[in-house]
Amino acid sequence: MAVALLPGEAPAAPVARPRVALIGTAFAAAASALGILGVLGIYLAQRGAVLAGGGTWLPEGTVIPLTQPTMALFTLLMSSALVQWAVDAIGRNDRVHTYLAIGLTFLLGFATVNLMYFFYNKMALPAETSQAVLLYTVSGAHLVMLLAAMTYLAVISFRALGGQFTSRQHDGISAAALYWHTMVALYALIWISIFVTK
């Protein structure tokens, strides 16, 4: 009943708190998404202004192939399903399938990086134009986010291998999956806004 007015020296024990990684990652994912969405918004605003003025957005002779970006989209969608498989597997304490799912997700992430590198080499867009600056900034920022997601997943997978996560406490894997899903959703938006509608 009494209010405990505490002596200065007494240390308190930290309490195991749930969802810290998940909430923190949600904020980080929101920050990453807004950073990219901001530039994407500028791309769309600039393109809209040019088109409204009766001009054409992409300079003459520009080639932006759709095959590689579409393949990247489906690769990332598959990776999204795989990372959710990891969450499901650890939720059932199925560690073998957890490692398998994380490994495959990582592999598809690497494949996407490779695909986008190939895409940049195939694309013919003069670098010294505002269109190129915007396109490279948006897609490059997304690539950075993909690399961040892969790094996050790698760290989490090492922790999983160390036996850190269980069916009752697997926030780390759920958090990494949340960041991954956000990254994939953003790519879908970029794919529609830039590569499909051009």
Added chain:
Amino acid sequence: MAITDTRPQSEATSSSSDASPVDQGGLAEVFGSGDHKTIGRLYIGASLIFGVGAFVLAALYVLEGLDADLLPDDWVFRVFTLSQLSVVLLFLVPLALGIAMVVVPLQIGASTLAFARGAAASFWTWLAGAGLLLASYATDGGPDGTDPQAVSLFYLALAGILGGLILASISVATTAFTQRAAGMTLWRAPLFTWSMIVACSAWILSLSVLVGNLVLIWVDLKYGTADAFTSAQWPQIAWLIVLPQVFIVAIPALGAISETVASFAGVRQAHRALMMHAIAAFGVFTIAPYAQAAFVEPIRTQPVYVLQSLLLIVPAMVLAAGWIHSVMVGKVKLSSPALTGLFGTVALVVAVLLSAPFVLDSLQLQDASEFLENLGQLADAMVGSSIYSWGVAALAATVGMLGAAAALLFWSPKISGRRAADGLGKLAGLLLLVGGLLHGLPLLLVGLGNELEPLADASDVFFVASAGGAALVVVGLLAVAVALLGARGTDEPDAWGVGQTLEWATASPPARGNFATQPSVDSAEPLLDETGKES
């Protein structure tokens, strides 16, 4: 009602080693600390120093309106941009984060911050970014710099500063969401904690967009035409200091004022849920990264922008009414935190009401003040903003400063173990109010000069007054620092005798780990329940 429940001995013993690493002592204890109070103090000290610098620069650039030639020609625009960026990114946002890092874990009964090492990393990243920012300006950088490497350094430094602030915001917001004591639902969270949840969310969502802007400018500089986006770099950044976005610096003040006024009135904050909704609404209405006039020319005349800016008035008035209600129903002890909080109320009402005309197109307050003939480089600063918007930014900063000052004075026992000197604290509050208004209001009047010729004719007087206001703010900030440093020591948990929330149930300053036993609450004002000290 039990505020604290004793933790089982075995649990407390087994885990205390995690919370209480061996004190290293000396500088290692400061530089290597992950303790939330140490990191918070570092943020507070550094940001106050930057705040003084920012307002010295503000006085200098405002005097250029007189064509005073105090600065070399090519320094005027740099001093302006450095001052404006510093007020938001080196002073008010990090100051609020520093206060929150000390106070929020105590208010919610937590032993530490979430991501404590991330919080420490955020401070050092921010500080290194601030140092690099100053170095870039000193080596011909900044948004109008002529040395390409120094300009790149400017953008790198700014990105570092923003990264640090975003990381710190994530740490504070996650703490408030996940580390609350048993029984403390989100609706029972103290109002300062609530305001920091709102503020951190707004900062994460807004500042990350600014990072995107910086990356775009940098890519253009390095790989593009170097003029597709860099010919007007400042307008791409300036949206941060224009209505309504600039009011993000005032969000923490709303919580700080709520707590100081209600505590010193000895009452529970009436209509608490309404106040929380008002703080949240204020936060939502300040988020406007879409309003980038550099890319969407007529954005500031669009209905969404106009409506959002005007709607800011509604939650501000609800909050002011709530604070006045507390004063009227309670017996207010006019100690320095309460008085400074009430000054903050005045500043908030003035700021939101006088910022509203900015969106009225007919008044031409968004236009450059072309009647000023001798502005020289300062005219460049009006691309992307206007003199009226500088005044609005100054008023928003005044609200933020008064809220921060009230918080520093109120929670001084928790921050430093000393209760702030009351007389000096009151003087500091008064100086900040008068100085802030004197700095901002004359700029509004100059901004009206496009429509009202007599005001245009008197612009010299207004620039002098505005510079004087900035100088008073500098004195006010120094007075706050002296009031904190020169205070008398105390180890009483509730040093002011008016505490309502959990931070006042632990020692001043709290020991590492904060609470010997795990607190639990069943109301928003657990100490009032316990002591029955209500007026």
